[in-house]
Amino acid sequence: MKGNSIGRQVIFFVLLAGIISSCGPSRRAKKRVELDAITVSAKNNPLDIYRETSTKSWELVNSHVALSFNYKDKTAEGREWITMHPYFYVTDSVVLDAKTMKIDSVKIKAVTESKTLAYSYHDDQLHIKLDKKYTNGDTIKLYIKYTAMPYSGKAGGSSAIAEDKGLYFINTDNAVPNKPVQVWTQGETESNSRWLPTIDKPNQRTTTRLELTVADSFTTLSNGYLDHQVKSVNGMRTDIWIMDKPIQVYAIMFTIGKFSIVPDKDWNGKPVNYYVEPAYAPYAKTMFKHTPDMIGYFSEVTGVSYPWNKYSQVVVRDYVSGAMENTSATLLGEFLNQNDRENKDEDFEDVVSHELFHQWFGDYVTAESWSNLTLNESFATYGEQLWRRHHYGNASADLLLWKDLHTYLSSAQVNQPLVRFHYRDREDMFDRVSYQKGGAILHYLHGLMGDEAFSKSMQLYLQKHALHPAEATQWRLAIEEVTGQDWNWFFNQWYYKGGHPKLDIKYRYDDDIKQLTVTVAQTQDGGNYKLPMKTAVCYGTDKELIDWNITDKNTTFFYPYKDGKRPVVIPDVRHWVVGEINEDKAPVDWLATFKNSSDDIIDKIKSLISIDKKYDDTANRAIIDLALQDKDYAIKTTALSMLDKITASQHQNKWMSTVEYLAENDGNNKVRAGALEVLGDWKVSKAKDKIYAALNDSSYLVAGAALGALNEFDKDTTYKLSKAMLANDPKGELEATVWDIIGERAKDDDAPLFEKRVPYYYGNKKIQLASSLADYLANVISSKSFDRGLDVFRAMVKGEPINSYRSSIGTYLITVAVRYKDKKKKARTNADVATYESRIDAVKTATEEMIKNEADEGTKSTFRNYYKIVFE
Ligand SMILES: [Zn+2]
Structure with missing residues (x-):
């Protein structure tokens, strides 16, 4: 799985610092800041609990489930035939996970007839008393009739998986016009038992047969293959999907909706398909570009041919995380929905490669417990790098390695070991240690072992534990068998110990x-x-x-x-x-480092960031000169971001013509955008024509940067342009900049603009809009417009279904009060003080409402914490 970038809980001060320091809309950084979790003190210290691997009393064999759906109630009627056998010991009872369900009947299939069984249902579990004792030579088939009610129970969740309803009904009441109606599932960690009575543990596997009864106008997707479809008279249809290899329970999935199915080229005769909303069908092959080639490469590098019958990827609305590697059918969030122009600025190829590598690491072999999650996530994260290195070369892969390492180093969880038998909640395992640190450790291991040994070790591990769970030790044993060396020293310091050198x-x-x-x-x-x-x-x-x-x-x-x-x-x-390296190198030696790192992007970046503000130094100037001519865009953009901070004109003059040249001529969108930002910040009036021309750039990123740069010279014109652009449906960075400028200008008449846009925005876009609306509220003069804008904010929070997004939007709302508190301190008239006080009060009341209405405990406590900080 890959999480979305905005966590459920945000560090208020990080967010706040971002807002306050950005006086104009020039930098998008405030929205890109990765927000850390705030630490909430635990009750009854769950960290004392040893998180053991789930005991196997029974082993699942097959799960056959027939489902029909009540869209209005958001429930599903289910019938399930579950085949299983005692794992080892004799037993006369079964306990199944069956969360928030109504159980109608439980039967067992005997030789001639079905027998009704006695059961009790409590604490989200179904306790079944069998008709006799069974040994592990016996296989039983239970029948359960039930109603799944995923919306009636209390939802938990984490920052990686924002909720855990397991089964989601999206706009099935048609409440939001123009929004598709969809039903989809999210199993990881243990949520499939909200719609399927099962043993909901990662060390269980089952073959599946899913029978989904839907309106004939809908398309369905599930694991494995579509065996057949049965039409019925009333416009309904039943699709029968079969997965004939045993898969881990959390990777069982289905999706229902109106999708276009876009086929890409097969891989070795196995279909590769993209399920997207019809509007995105023309872009699907760009959105998922290279998928068939990736399947080929991962098959080659692991020595294990893609293990499933097909590979499908589906994009759904309101997805609660980033993406999920359901076996043979990955599900992704709607951020993937981008046209070709947007994809040129930023694509999500890393998400595609991450989920695909999981088809081997996670699905073919599964971490046996959440303590061992890194066996899934470190490999998927490293898979992103492997693909980049294979397809785009070392610079691209190393850039990701560098970013991942720093994502880990800046996280709050650096002291957590990779393999962890003590955690507060299993969802806590989905952190930067399991992902980014784990990926970086695999890069180290790979380097030490060499390509061939690393590939052979992956192959041995995958083959030995194929279609079974595994723990970290088994990965080490595979390496030892291949290399003939003892690797305990490496595993002890990197897998079982927290921190870093x-x-x-x-x-x-x-x-x-x-x-x-x-x-x-x-x-x-x-x-x-x-x-x-x-x-x-x-x-x-x-x-x-x-x-x-x-x-x-x-x-x-x-x-x-x-x-x-x-x-x-x-x-x-x-x-x-995997740690921090600090060198006391002189500028002249950093210059030598840069010059000797022609194929090494990381050492060039290190040389660049060593410069800090010492532009007077000859060697430092030479590093910047070289960097601006570098072949790699990341080096040029890093250099530009350093120039950006220069305020002294004698230093600006040194690089002025180069920056102008890059703004106009560089082939890379990010470089042109970076150069435009510098021209804006330096207020280079002679470059105004170039900046105007860049407003029409084919890249939204470049056009957005141009608009931001123009705003540094002429706020009136930029504001007028922004309003005009809004009518032409801008996207990407251009759209974000347009809203920033409208928020910053805070014209009395503009509150309805926000109001109109809210129903069409979702996910990160909605959070960006909230950020601009917060700017608007902090700057608007008219009290009527302030009140109207505040109402829009209230509605945004209320209407947001995903906890993590609601939490971020609500937090932006609270920051408005902080900004008025700041203004109050600097106020010069009594009237101003009175206005600011009344606005602080209004935000306070809105926050109290928000806390009262909040159903999710985590989000509620986030709001409460911020309320205390700001209002008490
Ligand atoms: Zn993952």
């Missing part, structure tokens, strides 16, 4: 004896790591690759000068170390 590297050049002394200190708490790595020693343009094996707290290396040339050291050139 922090290396301080110091360079001392002694020109008298012509020698460089390098000291490497491990400064982290809690013992030393064993850190083998590749390090480069450069003499001018000569580069030697050497091995460093850091094991002690302090290690010293000596490198004599060569032919009078000072050596420059680039540590860990393969970027294996």
Whole structure:
């Protein structure tokens, strides 16, 4: 699974700092900030509980379920035939997970007839007393008639999986015009038991037969293959889907809706299809681009041919997470819905490769317990890198590696071990340790082992545990069998221990004896790591690759000068170390690092960010000059983002013409956009024509950057342009900038604009709109418009079905009060003070309402926490 980027709980101050520091709409950064969870103190310390692997008293064999749906009540009528056998010990009872259901009857199929069984239903479990004792040689078939009521129970969830209803009814009451009617499921972690009585644990697998009765106008999708369809007289139809290999319970899925099915080229005779809303059918092959080639590459690199009969991807509305790797049928959120123009600015290929790699790691072999989740998520995260390295080369893969490493390093969970037997809630496992740190560790492991050994180890692990659960130890054993080496040292420090190494590297050049002394200190708490790595020693343009094996707290290396040339050291050139490396390098040596890193994007970025504000230094200027000419867009954009901060005109003049050139001519959208932002921030009036021209760029990102830049010169014209653009349905970054400018200007008449847009916006777009609306409310003069805007905000919170989004929108609402508190401090008249006070009160009342109406406990406590901070 891949989560959405906005967590359920947000650090208020991160959000706030973003808002307050952005006086104009120039930077989108405030919306891209990844928001951390705030720590909520736990009751009864659940961290004391050892999270064991679920005991197998019974083993599922087949789950045959027939479902029909009540759209109005959001319930499903189910009949299930469940085949299973005792796992080992003799037993005369069965306990099934069956959350928020009404159970009508339970029977067992005996030799000649069905027998009704006694049962009790409580605590979301169905306790069945069997007619006799059964041994593990026996197979039984139970029949259960039930009603699934996923909307009647209390929903939990995490930031990765925002809710856990298991079965979702989207607009099935047709309440929102123009919104599709859909029904879909989300099983992970243990939510499929909200619509299917089962043993809802990751170490259970079952073959499935799903019979879905739907209106004939709907399309359905499930695991495996569509066996046949049966039409009935009343305009209904039953689709029978069969998955004939046993899959883990949480990966069972179905989707119902009006979809266009867009076929891509088959892979080895296996169909590859995209299920999308008809409006996105023309773009589906771009949205999911390279899927068939990815299947081929992953089959090759794992040595295991794609294990399922087909691969389908479906995009649904109001999805509660990012995407989910249901076996042979991945389900994705509507952020995937983009036209070709939008896809050029930002695509979601990493999401596609992530979910696809799960078809091997997660689906073919499944983590046996949530403690071992990294066996699914680290591989899926690393799969993104593997695909990039194969298809786009090292720079693209390393950029992702660098981003993932920093996503992990900036997370609040750095002290958590990868494999964790103590956690508060199983949903907590879906964090940056299981994903990003896990992926980075696999990159290290891969590097140490070499390509062939890494591939062979994946193959052995997958083949040995095919269609079975596994734990982390079994991954280590596969590696040991392949390499003939003991890997406990690696697993002990990376899989079973939290935290990471922090290396301080110091360079001392002694020109008298012509020698460089390098000291490497491990400064982290809690013992030393064993850190083998590749390090480069450069003499001018000569580069030697050497091995460093850091094991002690302090290690010293000596490198004599060569032919009078000072050596420059680039540590860990393969970027294996999952931790922090700090070097006290002089600018001139960072320049040498940059020059010696032609194929290494990470060391070039490190050299660039070493510059900080020291633009006067000759070596630093040379780094920027080189970076602006670099072949890679990420280096150019990093350089531009550093120039962006320059305020002194003598420094601006040095790079002015290069920036103008890039704004107009660079082939990459991100580079043109970055250069335009710099021109805007530097208020380069002679570049106005170029900026105007860029408003018509084919890239929304570039057009948005141009609009933002123009806003730095001429707010009136930009505002008028923005209003005109709004009528032409702008998208992507352009749309976000348009709303930013409308929010910033806060014209009295514009409150209805927001009101009109709310029903059509969803997900991150809606959060962006909330951010602009917060700007609007913080700046608008007319009290009537303020009240109207506040009502729109209230309605936005109320109408948002997804907890994480509702939480973010509500938080933006509360920030309006903070901004008026700030204004009040600086107010110059009594009338202003009175206005600001009344607005703070109005937001306070709206917040109280929001807390009162909030059904989700997590979101409620987020609102309460912020209420306390702001109003008490
Ligand atoms: Zn995943």
